Amino acid sequence: MDMSCFSGGPLRIREFPFVQLRKKKISPILLKMKHQLYVTLLTLEISLFTVSFAFAQQASVADSIVRVRFHSEILEQDRGLIIHLPRNYDPGRKYPVMYVLDGSSQDQHIADEFDSLSLLGLVPQTIIVGIPNMTAANRTFQLVPPFMLTDPNNPDSPVGTADTFLSFMESELIPFIAEKYGASELRSFAGNSRGGLLVLYSLILKPDLFAGRFCFSTPLWRQDNLLVSRASEFLSSKQQFNSFIYLSVGANETENIRGGLEAMKQSLQQNTPNGLTWYAAITPHVDHQQNAKASARDAIQKWGEYVKNLK
Numbered sequence: 001m002d003m004s005c006f007s008g009g010p011l012r013i014r015e016f017p018f019v020q021l022r023k024k025k026i027s028p029i030l031l032k033m034k035h036q037l038y039v040t041l042l043t044l045e046i047s048l049f050t051v052s053f054a055f056a057q058q059a060s061v062a063d064s065i066v067r068v069r070f071h072s073e074i075l076e077q078d079r080g081l082i083i084h085l086p087r088n089y090d091p092g093r094k095y096p097v098m099y100v101l102d103g104s105s106q107d108q109h110i111a112d113e114f115d116s117l118s119l120l121g122l123v124p125q126t127i128i129v130g131i132p133n134m135t136a137a138n139r140t141f142q143l144v145p146p147f148m149l150t151d152p153n154n155p156d157s158p159v160g161t162a163d164t165f166l167s168f169m170e171s172e173l174i175p176f177i178a179e180k181y182g183a184s185e186l187r188s189f190a191g192n193s194r195g196g197l198l199v200l201y202s203l204i205l206k207p208d209l210f211a212g213r214f215c216f217s218t219p220l221w222r223q224d225n226l227l228v229s230r231a232s233e234f235l236s237s238k239q240q241f242n243s244f245i246y247l248s249v250g251a252n253e254t255e256n257i258r259g260g261l262e263a264m265k266q267s268l269q270q271n272t273p274n275g276l277t278w279y280a281a282i283t284p285h286v287d288h289q290q291n292a293k294a295s296a297r298d299a300i301q302k303w304g305e306y307v308k309n310l311k
């Protein structure tokens with residue numbers, strides 16, 4: 001098939017060598033079969049063109065990606081953002097927002113899942129904000145709570161600065177997205193691996209900042225499940241707490257990672273306040289590198305169910 005049809009060129013139909021066939025002695029039945037084959041191939045080419053054109057039209061209205069950069073007074077550094085606007089984005093509407101840590105590696109597959117599930121009516125259309133780390137040092141410090149070591153194998157390593165990062169999100173980032181892109185008050189927060197530490201820590205420090213939290217392959221085992229203990233203390237102090245938590249690890253991850261999830265699961269079973277919806281899942285056949293992407297669809301679909309019940 002001539003691919004020029006995808007760039008606006010004419011649709012060209014392949015010509016079959018019937019002139020040569022007629023020079024030979026061919027039975028009428030065989031000639032009829034050849035003619036039917038020609039018609040079939042012609043129909044197939046036109047069908048492929050139609051499907052491809054329809055797909056191109058659909059792709060043209062999928063999410064738009066906006067990359068912006070702004071200066072944070074709180075962090076005292078420039079920050080970049082990768083903003084995925086939903087399909088047929090309307091500046092006059094208010095959209096839920098999910099903030100995703102490790103932007104550029106974790107935001108695209110989450111945006112894809114939201115787009116797919118929103119077309120099925122299972123989740124609301126949502127703005128996805130990917131937050132790149134910018135530097136390795138940022139990831140080392142800003143994703144770790146201030147009561148935890150940045151290197152669990154080095155007792156002399158400095159503690160994290162996640163409290164400052166959450167202040168940046170609350171006072172600078174969230175107002176920026178709300179003003180520029182029409183964000184609603186329905187916010188969620190997702191982190192993978194070390195990023196999950198910050199997401200779960202936000203539950204303790206700023207419990208009302210996000211309605212939903214997603215922790216993928218989080219090293220909750222660090223320092224004898226210290227973050228699990230702190231989260232348990234917080235949850236046990238609440239009789240009513242309307243929120244959503246989704247945690248997952250891969251079945252092929254380390255014993256430490258799986259053990260941390262199990263500890264958090266037991267804590268949630270014992271300390272669940274009224275109004276809290278939570279899930280702790282083990283994703284079959286995947287490891288640390290694969291789990292966030294493999295479990296995202298299940299996580300987002302469950303979030304959609306939770307959001308529908310809010311109305």
